[in-house]
Amino acid sequence: MNIANQILFAVVITSVTGTAAYGLWRLLMNSRFCTKPQYVYLALFLVCLLYLIPLDYGWMQMTIHDYLQKEGIWQINFSLTGFLWILAFFAAVCWLALMAKGITEFAGSLRGMKRIQMRDIPEEEEAVREEFARVKKKLGIRSNIRLYRNDRITSPMLAGIFRCRVVLPDIAYDRKHLSVIFHHELMHYKSHDPFVRLCGMCVTAVHHINPLTGNLMVLLDEWSEIYCDARAIAAISDEMDAGCYFEMIIESVKHSPVTDENYIFSMLYENQRRLERRIEYMGKYNGKAASRLASMCFAAAFVLMSVTPVYAAGNGAADVHDDIYQNVEAVTADGGEEIVLEEQQILGVMDRTYDTLEYAYPELEVISPLLSANEMATFNWNVSPGTRMVSNQFWVTKGQTIHIGSTAIPDSSTYWIGIMDGLNNARYVEGTGNLSHGFSITSSGHYRVFVQNKSSVQINAAGSYYFN
Structure with missing residues (x-):
């Protein structure tokens, strides 16, 4: 032979x-x-x-x-x-x-x-170098991994295969953001991700005739990030929880310019879709303990898109799970019989449930005073089919509850009552006729009350809301 x-x-x-x-x-x-x-x-x-x-x-x-x-x-x-x-x-x-x-x-x-590497310059800021050394020592890394800055990259990365280095973009980070970045990138090093990626590249080069290997590098990239997230969250648990970890990642990259350049190395953030999947997976992986993650960080897509809610509703970013169901009781009174409803949540960036977002008092948006605790506000809105009518915004503190009660005519028409946060993430209950529900607030911020018409005819919704 x-x-x-x-x-x-x-x-x-x-x-x-x-x-x-x-x-x-x-x-x-x-x-x-x-x-x-x-x-x-x-x-x-x-x-x-x-x-x-x-x-x-x-x-x-x-x-x-x-x-x-x-x-x-x-x-x-x-x-x-x-x-x-x-x-x-x-x-x-x-x-x-x-x-x-x-x-x-x-x-x-x-x-x-x-x-691009030719533009690497050693990190000069003492506080950044000290934080890098602290995280290295904490993770038990003794190798000589150097820290650089580069004005050509858009996201922190672990570069190199055999002589690895951490490279930061030319952006100022505070200590908490640096801690997350260094835990994440150094976990890539501890997981030997550069070598694994090299193996994946060799597979795609040698077995290019096999159509199944075309997706192998994508899977390696995605699961290396998920595995790294799991290890980094465990290592940083003495400093912050999983929700705060992803918050820091979102804030670290939301001002980064968009680029189509393929850096081939492990980056903190590569694209919106992949970051969404990482957050979604870690929410499932951490189970109920990740409630803060689910409530605070699933807004990543909207932060990264930086577009209006109308654009998000019309064009959307990704076709992933639209609804996140929460087992919270809501009650509607219809003929004296109580029916337990299910509170639901949907991300602002993936919210395609309405055609029009209408503000009830657009001329008062800026000058109207904020609602105070235990102060009741009333509404009487005519809502067209496919329209979400929203109130003025008001500040609510974590731990408080927003109470909404509404009656809709015709009483056979299906509609939602709910709240929207500052990122347009919505929580709501669905029903007909008389609806009332209390929405517990898990994160301080500005909120709006809304009524959304899910029927094919115009409805008149009248009611009130307050928080305490």
Whole structure:
């Protein structure tokens, strides 16, 4: 068997083996296995290794050449003649050409990073260096990882593969933001993410003919961030909770300019969709203990979009879970019978439930005084189909409750009553006729009361609201 046949056969065998492992990983993702990010990430790394290391090929070679047994059952004739040889030669040339193309593109990315790296300058601010040293010591990292600034990057990153360094954009951060950034990036280093990413790049270069490997780097990027988040949140738990951790990430990147440049290394924030998925997963991973995360940080998309609620409603950012259900009791009185409703929550950036957002008192938006505690305000609104009518904003402190009562005519029409926070995230209950509910406030801020018409006819909603 000539060397060309051996290489081609080894690639085919490893591609089949890796694909089988990838399929098993996909099946495991539908089980309780996916509740532990370290298992998911480790299994994904093993899939990469099976794509790269020709274990089955080596075993078959030893069997065929009588290293393990004299008469093996694998009597495969590797020699190709005639038309089959020409076909195999053509396939090998195409594979090599496409692999060379992939390697060239990767080399181009590396050259681009080298040009950006030339603008790295050592961090000069003493307070930043001290915080970096503190987090390194806390995480038990003794390696000589250097800290740099770069005015070309838009988000903090861990750069390099064998000689790693943390690079900050030319943005001023306070101590809490720096703590989150350093915990996150140094956890990438402790998780050996640069090496894992290198393995993923090699898989996509060698097995480019396999369509399933095209998504492998995306999965590695996503799960490396999730695994890093889980470890960083555990390490920083003595300083802040998961909700505050993601708050700091959101605030760290919300002023960063948009860029299409692919940095190929681990970044604190790469795109809005991925950050949403990270927050969503950690909310599930932490379970009920992540209530603050769910209530405060699922607004990440709106902060990053920085657009009006009408734009968000019309165009939306991502098609992920629109509703986050909370088991809170709401009561509607209809014929004296109490019905327990379910309070629901929806992110402002993903809120496509209305066509029009209408302010009840637009001419008073700026000059009207804020509502005081225990001060009752009344409303009498005519709300068109597909319209959300909102009140003026007022300040409510964490721990207080906003109480709303409303009666709608026609009493058979479905509508919502609810509240909106400063990021246009909505909490509401749905019903007909008479509705009343108290919304507990988990985060201090400005709120508005709203009525939203979910029917096909205009309704008149009259009622009152107050907080205490």
